[in-house]
Amino acid sequence: MSRVNIKVLADQLQLSVSTISKALRDSYEISDETKKKVLELATRLNYVPNPYASSLRKKKSKTIAVVLPEVADNFFSLAINGIQSVAESKGYHVLIYLSHEKFANEKTILEDCQSGRVDGVLISISSETNTADHINKLQANNIPVVFFDREQEGIETARVTTNDFDCGFLAAKHLLQKGCRKPAFFSISQSLPICLNREKGFKTALRTAGIPEQDQQIIYCTDNDGLYKQVKTILQGNQRPDGLIASVEKIVTPVYLASYELNIRIPNDLKVIAFSTLDTAPILNPPLTTITQPAFEIGKAAATLLFKGIEKSSFDLTRERVIIPSVLIERQSTM
Amino acid sequence: MSRVNIKVLADQLQLSVSTISKALRDSYEISDETKKKVLELATRLNYVPNPYASSLRKKKSKTIAVVLPEVADNFFSLAINGIQSVAESKGYHVLIYLSHEKFANEKTILEDCQSGRVDGVLISISSETNTADHINKLQANNIPVVFFDREQEGIETARVTTNDFDCGFLAAKHLLQKGCRKPAFFSISQSLPICLNREKGFKTALRTAGIPEQDQQIIYCTDNDGLYKQVKTILQGNQRPDGLIASVEKIVTPVYLASYELNIRIPNDLKVIAFSTLDTAPILNPPLTTITQPAFEIGKAAATLLFKGIEKSSFDLTRERVIIPSVLIERQSTM
Incomplete structure (x- = not known):
């Protein structure tokens, strides 16, 4: 035919x-x-x-890219749903790319995005990323970029995040109020602003409570595959914390499993609070106290800004900062 | 310039x-x-x-579409990772579309896929889908289609699934061996072959054990938002099951929460087993017995077949059936 x-x-x-x-x-x-x-x-x-012929004529691909570290995290799944809800209403396609937390992958992805394949990019950067050149290049090619959740400082564009510093502060204060004297902050990156801001909030709360710098434990979990082993080693050490803030969801299962294994009782011996949108948080053993991020709303707000940038080239994305607050939900893991 | x-x-x-x-x-x-x-x-x-000009000439978009009901399910997140691992090695882009379990969305998506935007489609159909026309049209346009997990019978193309009938049988047999006399099967669809095959396996196991047809409870949970309420009503009724098979992961949290609320003890009063790849299964209260599907491998195998179809038009996809078995992992929820 x-x-x-x-x-x-x-x-x-x-x-x-x-x-x-x-x-x-x-x-x-x-x-x-x-x-x-x-x-x-x-x-x-x-x-x-034919969409390709059509995009050659109009120079519009009717597609946006979403660049993410992974999808096996509830936060990103929910954020994608928020993004899709906006894209669908605009008749746009959503191209989802995964960096798998590698800077090299992210760089290749953004190079692909430069050649007319997409009209705009929503990005949550990898935990390895600490340079901005690859993002600057996109903007130089007139492709609008909006950060959501994991942003990169030093780039002038819109960003949608939660109140990371406040939440780090709040989580630490919560542990101190529950009687912790040696809380630790488990991070996944020494460069991601979301991690650094949460860490700063944590440190500020401890300093305010008179806990000296050398007793403010920050632990970096950068080896995805060795997470359980690393967590277990820390919980066996003589610097064992009595409270723990998991800066991302994937740290939770290793912490619980290692605690079971070592007969460390949560919350009696170790109080646990996590930045998480885990659906199963209330049915864990024990139920998990969470800082629950508004993931769907963050995705939705970021997509809304991106479309403003796509539809109206005079719209100034650089001035846009949206902060959607998270909520602390107390459950047994910190009681 | x-x-x-x-x-x-x-x-x-x-x-x-x-x-x-x-x-x-x-x-x-x-x-x-x-x-x-x-x-x-x-x-x-x-x-x-120029990728668009290039795709007009070569009729290759170097892009495949993955059409899924949702991403907030661990099975699909892991399957996407399996698909990406193959696509990346082929230098292909992956366009991820969500049907949100709606047939109308799925139909629109496949219409979009017809016009040269993608070279092939991997699909796991929505729970509402019970017709095949929209998929037949894609094939008529020479776009290869491969089903993974949720297939549609009556269409001649490759499919990659797990051994659903056997797993339904195994799950029911497991509950019977643990002493259940009134197990129920919680399904999300009366038309999806994966649900029907699991249901058939369940019924066969019950029949083999001499449990009459009228005592074989099949419960359809089709209202996503009302799931908790529906589950609670069933657990309060006088037909209350003493064992329960959750055919999909999202049924687990409502079942646990309703049981807590009603003082129904798992596993003493109610044994629970779920088709699930939940990372948190071992840290639930109580730890959850699962039929764990090889999600990553299913995604990988489906993508591998699709690329055979894309790269070699003489390759006959209709003869391909790949079945990758799931594993029963026993934990306290059925002890």
Whole structure:
């Protein structure tokens, strides 16, 4: 079956390709009579526009890219749902790319995004990323970029985050109020602003409570595969914390399993609080106290800003900062 | 800066556009001397192929679509990782679409996929889907389709699943061996083959154990938002089951929460087993017995088959059936 394209329509109606194209786009240059003829034939021949030809003409791919570290984290799953809810209403496609927490992957992905494949990029950077060149290049190619959750400082563009410093402070204060004297902060990065801001909040709370710098334990969990082993080693050491803040969700299961293994009772011997949107938090043993991030809303707000940037080139993304607060939900793991 | 395209190269070398294009693709029709001239000029002028123009010529978008009901389920997150691992090695982009369990969304998505945007489609259908026309249309447009996990019967193409019937049988047998007399099967669809096959396995095990048809409880949980309420009503009723198979992961949290609320002790009063790849299964209260599906491997196998179909049009996808078995992991929820 040969494909019905604009040329076929033009030949049959003895009109130019340009006239057909304008008629299909409902241009004011074309008479209503001609438009009617074109539409009738297009419908009869079951004409479907070719998106690539169409994007060459309009320079719009009707696609946005979402660049994420991973999808096996509830936060990102929920954020994707928020992004999709906006993209669908705009008739846009969403291309989801995973960096798997590697800077090299992220760089290749953004290079791919430069050549007209997408009209805009939403990005939550990898835990390895500590440079901005690859993002600057996108912007130099007039592709708007909006950060959500994991941003990169030093780049002038919109960002949507939660109140990370306040939450780090709040989580630490909560542990101190529950009687912890040696709380530790488990991070996954020494460069990601979200981790650093949460860490700063944690340190400020401890300093305010008179806990000296050398007793403020920050532990970096950078080896995904060795997470359980690393957590177990720390819980066996003589610096064992009596309270623990997991800066990301994936630290929770190793912490619980290692505690079971070592007969460390949560919350009696170790209080645990996690930045998490885990659906199963209330049915864990014991139920987990969480700082629950507004993941869906963060995705939605970021996509809304990106479309403003795509639709109106005069819209100044650099001035936009949206902060959507998280909520502390207390459960047995810190009682 | 005006963009260097094939036409610019052709003009400068006084060759046809078609010759330049063939030379760049290293065609046997073009002499080595001409190829050398073209490549030298292309390099000097910093020529970058335009992906859309390129996909119009080659009819390859270098993109595959993955159509899923949702991403907030660990099974699909892990399957996406398996798919990405293959796509990356082939230099392909992955376009992820979510149907949100709605047939209407799925239909629109597949219509979008028809017009050259993607070279192939991996699909796990929505729980509402019970017709095949929208998928047949894709195939009629020469776009290969491979099912993974949730397939649609009556369509001749490759499918990668787990051993659903056997697992339904195994789960029911496990509950019976642990002393259940009134086990129930919680399903999310009356039409999805994966649910029906698991249900058939469940029924066969009960029949084999001499439990009459009228005592074989099948419960359909189709209202996502009302799941907790529905589960609670069933656990309060006088037909209350003493064992429960959750056919999908999202049923687990409502079941546990309703049991806590109603003082139903798991496993003493109610044994629970779930089809699930939940990372937190071993730290739930109580730890959850699971039928763990090989999600990553299913995604990987499905993508591998799809690329065979894309790369070699003579490859017969209709004969391919891959079944990767799941594993029962016993934990306290059924002890």
